Amino acid sequence: MQSNKIGTVQVYTGDGKGKTTAALGQAFRASGHGFKIIVIQFMKGQIKYGEIEAVKHIPGFTIEQYGLPTFVDKDNPSKEDVELAKKGFERAKEVILSNEYDMVVLDEANVALDYCLIKLDDVIDLIKNKPPNLELILTGRYAPDEILEIADLVTKTNEIKHHYQKGIQAREGIEY
Amino acid sequence: MQSNKIGTVQVYTGDGKGKTTAALGQAFRASGHGFKIIVIQFMKGQIKYGEIEAVKHIPGFTIEQYGLPTFVDKDNPSKEDVELAKKGFERAKEVILSNEYDMVVLDEANVALDYCLIKLDDVIDLIKNKPPNLELILTGRYAPDEILEIADLVTKTNEIKHHYQKGIQAREGIEY
Numbered sequence: 001m002q003s004n005k006i007g008t009v010q011v012y013t014g015d016g017k018g019k020t021t022a023a024l025g026q027a028f029r030a031s032g033h034g035f036k037i038i039v040i041q042f043m044k045g046q047i048k049y050g051e052i053e054a055v056k057h058i059p060g061f062t063i064e065q066y067g068l069p070t071f072v073d074k075d076n077p078s079k080e081d082v083e084l085a086k087k088g089f090e091r092a093k094e095v096i097l098s099n100e101y102d103m104v105v106l107d108e109a110n111v112a113l114d115y116c117l118i119k120l121d122d123v124i125d126l127i128k129n130k131p132p133n134l135e136l137i138l139t140g141r142y143a144p145d146e147i148l149e150i151a152d153l154v155t156k157t158n159e160i161k162h163h164y165q166k167g168i169q170a171r172e173g174i175e176y
Numbered sequence: 177m178q179s180n181k182i183g184t185v186q187v188y189t190g191d192g193k194g195k196t197t198a199a200l201g202q203a204f205r206a207s208g209h210g211f212k213i214i215v216i217q218f219m220k221g222q223i224k225y226g227e228i229e230a231v232k233h234i235p236g237f238t239i240e241q242y243g244l245p246t247f248v249d250k251d252n253p254s255k256e257d258v259e260l261a262k263k264g265f266e267r268a269k270e271v272i273l274s275n276e277y278d279m280v281v282l283d284e285a286n287v288a289l290d291y292c293l294i295k296l297d298d299v300i301d302l303i304k305n306k307p308p309n310l311e312l313i314l315t316g317r318y319a320p321d322e323i324l325e326i327a328d329l330v331t332k333t334n335e336i337k338h339h340y341q342k343g344i345q346a347r348e349g350i351e352y
Contacts (some may be wrong), residue, residue, distance in 0.1 A: 028200050042240065054208035
């Protein structure tokens with residue numbers, strides 16, 4: 001953990017493309033300054049995301065996934081979905097409170113909150129107790145107001161135009 | 177250059193944080209799938225951006241800067257600012273038309289256009305002539321309507337809340 005830094009809470013939300021990639025790019029940039037970084041991905045798993053391969057090249061930069069490759073049924077999440085999200089949150093707590101990291105990204109945490117896979121009070125508590133130097137980044141649509149309230153920086157991405165509308169499906173290297 | 181891909185034109189614009197980092201994260205992700213990538217940064221130079229260091233770890237991923245470390249005076253850009261932007265555009269043309277890259281990012285190209293350091297007609301022409309498989313990404317505030325028009329995907333980032341407002345200055349690993 002580097003000292004003499006001011007760590008803030010960044011949130012990337014909204015319906016536009018670029019929330020996860022903004023966090024990944026932020027982590028990539030920070031790695032160039034020797035930050036110790038972990039990205040904890042909620043609700044994502046196994047699918048061959050490019051970042052999982054790319055990160056292997058960069059010292060001090062880790063990505064862990066706590067989800068299944070399938071979509072979560074919001075009205076009826078599987079037991080495994082709930083278990084994995086719980087595990088992800090416990091891991092988030094561990095790394096944040098360890099004071100060993102310079103940057104922690106909780107990818108899709110806002111969606112996990114919206115799907116009630118993790119608890120808002122727990123996340124708020126964790127944010128309040130983060131080490132002052134730690135840069136904490138939460139991504140995902142549907143960020144609850146309470147999270148926006150407590151964040152230092154909130155960027156909302158708006159989808160002005162999307163090629164999915166033109167019938168192009170999710171592509172390797174772009175969407176995953 | 178990989179085949180069997182559909183390359184689109186992505187634009188990240190707006191006043192929110194996360195435009196350059198979204199493009200960097202996109203490139204980082206794509207690198208995990210073996211894409212050959214170049215990021216050409218307009219109006220940026222010499223300042224120790226983390227991405228310049230981080231990229232050294234990743235095979236097939238290059239970043240080049242075509243700008244000065246100082247801000248460009250919009251009403252009266254220096255001869256060197258104009259020269260460097262011109263060089264950057266020539267390089268962009270070269271790499272795009274070479275058909276050797278899978279992804280080209282023209283970072284801050286929208287601002288260079290807004291500052292009249294590069295010509296809109298030239299950029300539109302280049303976009304129209306890009307190889308079909310190439311993923312082309314333009315970032316920066318003030319994207320002209322003609323660029324939005326020709327793009328496949330447009331994400332506008334809105335700054336809902338920013339810690340600069342709380343008096344925190346640009347920080348190593350975060351803003352650069």
